[in-house]
Every structure is written in structure tokens, then in C-alpha cells.
Amino acid sequence: MISGIGLDIVELDRIAKLEEKSGKFAARVLTHSETAIYRSLSGHRRTEFLAGRFAGKEAFSKARGTGIGADCNFTDIEIIPEPSGKPRLYFKGSTVSGFISITHTKKIAAAQVILEA
Template identity: 35%
Template structure:
């Protein structure tokens, strides 16, 4: 596997809480699928989990070089986690098209929370057999 992109994002949990609680901008239903919200669940650390998933979505799109907008929606990036397993990236829509254009065949995603912050790092991988071979330069 070869790395074709890397993205990292840092989210202040308190700032995200204020954004979520702002009735003028319904962040949660705009950014997360019903399945993601069910997996995030409730409880005292719900906001931290939302912040980590939000940072992960941003990191994935940075790895793709797209950001949100121009045909890429927040819900085009879904972050799932099976019990005891690492977080997984599932793309659709514009994000899937961008990944396909880069030849992305896999992801490595890490999410962490500490000190009122959530951070995520996303690495986009391409299969070495399908990686573009750079042209030979002068010797």
C-alpha cells in the first residue's frame, strides 16, 4: 500500500457543543447519518464522540484534497466503529468520486480525545499494484 493523501483535524469540544446547541444551524442532522448517531449513542461523553467523528470527517476530506462543498456533503463521509475495532471510513457521493479519482483503496483512521479537544488523522491508501508510476527523470 502507498499513501496518496493525509489529513488531520483538531476540534475544540466546547466550541462544537456551542455549535450543536445553536438553533440557527442544525449541525448534527446536517453532518451525521441516523446510523452514525445511533452508534455514537447518548451519555455524558456524547459530545466528545461527536467531536471526534466530526474531526474524522474533516480529516478524510483533507486527505482527499476536497473539503466540503463543490459536490461533497458532510454525510458523504461516514465513520463507523465495530466494537473492539478501529474506526472505518465509508464514502458515498462526491467524496466517493474524489477517492475513486485518486485510486484510494483503503484508509487508516485514528481518533483521540483529551483535554477538551478531539483530533483525527486520516491516511488515504492506494494498492501498490495500482499506484501510478512516476515518469523516469534525467539521470
Template identity: 35%
Template sequence: MIYGIGTDICDVRRIQASLERHGDRFAEKVLSEAELATWRERSARWPERGVRYLATRFSAKEAFSKAIGLGMRMPMTWRSCEVGKLPSGQPVIVLHGALKEWFEARALTAHLSVTDETDYAASFCVVEKQGPDA
């Protein structure tokens, strides 16, 4: 049973402007430790890819927060929600701490799609409730 659906579109130029204004602090606020390491690696080699990586993660976390119905209220935090990927490249939501406990207590699963073009990153998230009372 569908628990919630979330979508988000993000202007990559807005993310670039935030990085210029706030430096690494902006990325450190939004990204988990694993995501931050990937962002730093990509930014060092291809600055534009680093910005798009950050924009897709920002967009995916916004879409997820909408799908679970919390927005950016506890236990949902930027860093407790991570966008990982399977060996196939498929993006997946990886949760940590209180958000993981909240999500698992409700027997929820998430499905995520992300995309980016030159100026925009977009994400779509469907959250399902599993189990007999779904």
C-alpha cells in the first residue's frame, strides 16, 4: 500500500550559489559522511559534477521527506537520510539513527528515482507500507 509520494525539482544554479555563499558548510549540512566523501572526490576532479551530485542528493532528500509526510521535522534530518546506490547504479535511501527507527517501526520501504540535467535536478520517491495491515 502506498504510504506517500514525494517529488522535488532543484535548480542546480541555486545549489552553486549556496556553495559560493557558505562554502563546504552547506554540503556538510546536507550530506551524510559517505555522501560528503563522494562529493569532495567529484568536486576535486569535476567541479560541475560535484555541484550536480549535491543537487541530486538535496532533491532526493526533499522528495523523501515529502513522501514520509514529515518535511524537515524530526526525526527527519538532512544527514540521517542518505542516498546510496546499488551495484546496478539504482539509487536507494539509506537511513540512520532515529529516522531509521521511525521508518522501520512503521514497516515502510522507499523507492527512489533521481535525474539531473545542466540546470536542474529532480527526484521522485514512493514510500510503501509493508505487512498485514498495509
């Protein structure tokens, strides 16, 4: 049974500026495993990855119905690709029963999450 859905869209420029300005935005959003992937990327693909994770985490928080907050930090949520590239969701170290899909263009990234009960 579907227990929640969440959708989020974000501008790549905004994400790139946030990271350039503070140098801490990626660390605030990404887990250690995600950071390792992020650091292996460069240029546009790097921003795309960060923006996609940000959108995915906001979409997950909406599907949960809590939003991002004390009980659901960005780093509580982890989105790791399977060998095929398909992203898989984890929350506080456990596999999430549900699905995530991420997309990007030159200007935006978006993500959709569906949770199962």
C-alpha cells in the first residue's frame, strides 16, 4: 500500500551558489558515502549530483509528511545507486520501503519518492 508521495524540484544555479558561498552546503546535505561519490565527480555532473540528492531528500521528507527537520535531517537520508545506476533510499541506516526517481536537465534537478507501508 502506498503510504506517502513526495516531489521536489531545484535549480542547479541555486545549489552551485550555495556550495560556492559557504563551502559547507554539500557537507550539510550528503552522507559520507554520498560525499565519496560527489568527490569523484567534476564540473556540471558534480552540481547535478548534489542537486539531485537535495531534491531526493526533500521529496522523501514530503513523502514521510514531516519535511526536513530535527527528526529528519538531510544526513539521516541516504540515496545510493545500485550497480545499474538505479537509486536506492536509506533512512537512519535502514533500507526504506519505497521508491525514488531522480532527473536533471542543464538547469534543474527533480525527484519523486513513493513510500510503501
